[in-house]
Amino acid sequence: MSALLPALPFAPAQCTGRTQRPWANPNSPFFGLDKLVLLMYYLCTYVYICKRKRRAMSELFQTRLVEPASDIRAEPAYSALCSIAMLHKAASQGSIARWAREAASALNPSQLALNQLIFTALGPALLFPGAWASFPDYLDALATQHPSELRERVLAQRSAAELAAPEVAALLADPFQLHDLIVAHLRGVWDGSLAAEWAAAQRKIDAQVRLLRLSAPGSGVSPERIRQNLLQFIAGPLGVGAGIRELVFVPSPHVGGLTTQLTVGAVQYVFFDAELHYHVLLRDTPVRDMELIGRLSALTEPARLRVLALLAQHGELTMQDLIEHMQTSQPNVSRYLKSLAGYVAEQRGRDGRKRYRLVPSQIDVTFDALRTAIAAPAAPAPQQEETMETTDLARYLNAHGQVLAWPKAGAARSALLRYLADTFTPGEEYAEKAANAQIAQYVPAHLRDHVTVRRDLIDDGFLQRSADGARYWRTAEQAGVAPRQLSDEEAYRQYWGQDPEGTSAS
Incomplete structure (x- = not known):
């Protein structure tokens, strides 16, 4: 000193x-x-x-300090474990995928209780380093381990209070019984229902992994941007554990609206429904003010909030289910769903009926944008009156040229109608359905009804139609704004159900 x-x-x-x-x-x-x-x-x-x-x-x-690396992999062994872990949650978690609910209903109460015991108190016994091409390979590796190894993993990672439970203490006192019970239960669930389900889902999962790694064809979204979205909106709400050196994102066919995680050593696996969140994962631009206003406006009606709450509670519902829960008419429910188009995903089930699911990551996107907007410095007030020449059309469009908000009147409305008219090919005639489909590419239904937009285009002289209203075409050339290039989202949708080579997933 x-x-x-x-x-x-x-x-x-x-x-x-x-x-x-x-x-x-x-x-x-x-x-x-x-x-x-x-x-x-x-x-x-x-x-x-x-x-x-x-x-x-x-x-x-x-x-x-080291930022954890990230990767996107199928991980069939751990993904199948995640699917089996969903079984005892099916009764309390409505957002779990349909297979988990159906498989859980086929198990008796003692089997469900055993499943919960294995994946809660005895969970560490299932986790050990290794790489397996399939779940049966993992089961074979687990079966060849000495029972004392399973017991030691449980003792090392569980608290004294968890180990004091009578059923846990009894199994730990007899490691051979512990080993045989776990292996037999997992093999029984796999052979009973999961093997057939996995055969139908595996190729689709592999295609999703390749697409998320390489980005969607024609989307213009880089793989780096997709990884950033995964970190922010998929892993962000869960958090990254201490000492984690790698985050592995695993598309799962059975977690539904849930996002769950599994930690093995210094690797944290995050399981999520890639198809449910793909709009968020493909987003390459921040939410701007006009889009944020539209997103928040969709949440301003109590009935719409109730629709979101019902979907969060039940996982997926048909139109008839929503009508019964809401105690209202089908047109009202359709209107609510159109207004909530960004927050609700629509999917056609095996029976041909449409089912609706909540997209939790879209809610995260909205409120993340709201926090960013509040924290940002206030923009100065506009100094000049808006005219056709000074209208900033980009304020009303996203990066793919789709409309974010609909101006009520004035130069902005005229500029937006002219922009939409320019998406129609001059000299080409469109049937009514084709004209609606053309408008629907650029204007979401929750912002403005496509029939109303079509009528606005006609009333303002941007489109013409035949006397019987069956044909529509673009008027004579006008000075307008060239529409932006749309991303190939339709092709991306098709890829979710196909291999990149075009083979239909079974």
């Missing part, structure tokens, strides 16, 4: 004459001041050294 101290403001060895130094004279008001100054000096020096040490330690730890 003395080597770190500079010269003292006085020499203690010279402070012996009480009559020569005022702080040494008992009758002086400065008596004892030398000891006080010395104490304060050492105290300040100690604080200074501590701060230096803390700063050095902080800098040391900062240099060692």
Whole structure:
């Protein structure tokens, strides 16, 4: 310590004459001041050294922080484990996929209780490093492990309170029974229903992994951007555990609206429904003000919020289910679903009926954009009146040229109608359905009804139609704005059900 101290403001060895130094004279008001100054000096020096040490330690730890790497893989063994883990949650989690609910209903209460015991208290016994091409390969590797290895993994990762449960303690006391019970249960579920289900889903999962790694054809979204969206909107709500060095995103056919995770060593696996979230994963631009207003406006009616709550509770519902729950008419429910088009995914089931599901990541996108908008500096008020020439059409369009918000009147409305008219090929006639489909590519139904947009185009002179209303075509050439290039989302949708080579997934 003395080597770190500079010269003292006085020499203690010279402070012996009480009559020569005022702080040494008992009758002086400065008596004892030398000891006080010395104490304060050492105290300040100690604080200074501590701060230096803390700063050095902080800098040391900062240099060692490592961002976890990320990857997208199928991981058939762990993905199948995740599917089996959904079985005992089917009764309480309505958003789980249909297979998990149907498979759970085929199990008796004791089998469901055993499934819950294996994946909660005994879960660490299932996890050990390795790479397996299929779930049967994983089961074979688990079966060849010595029972004591399974027991030691449970003892190392579970608390004393969890180990004290009677059924857990009994199994840990007999590792061979523990081993045989786990292997037999997993093999029974696989052979009973999961093997056939996996054969139907595996090729689709492999295609999803390839597409997310390489990006969708024609979408213009880079794989790096897709990974950023995965980190922000899929892994973000879950959080990344301490000591994790790699995040592996695994498309799962059975988690439904849930997003779940599994940690094996320094690797964290995140299981999610890729098809449900693909609009969010393909997003390559931030939510701008006009789009944010449209997203928030969709949530301003209590009936729409109830639709979202019902979908969150039940997972997926048909139109008839929603009508019964809402106690209202079919046109009203259709209107609610159109308004919530960004938050609700539509999918046709095996029976041909449409089913609707909540997209949780879209809600995260909305409120993440709201937080960003609130934190951003306020933009200055416009200084000039909007005209046809000064209208910034980009405010109303996303990166793919689709309409984000519909202006009520004025130059902005005229500019937007002209933009939509320019998407029609001059000289080509469109049937009524074809004209509606052309408009639907650019105008979401929850913003404005396609029939109304078509009527606006005709009333404002941008389109013409035949007397019987069966044919529509573009009017004479007008000065307009060339429409932006749309992404090939239709092709991307097709790929979700096909291999990249075009072979239909069974």
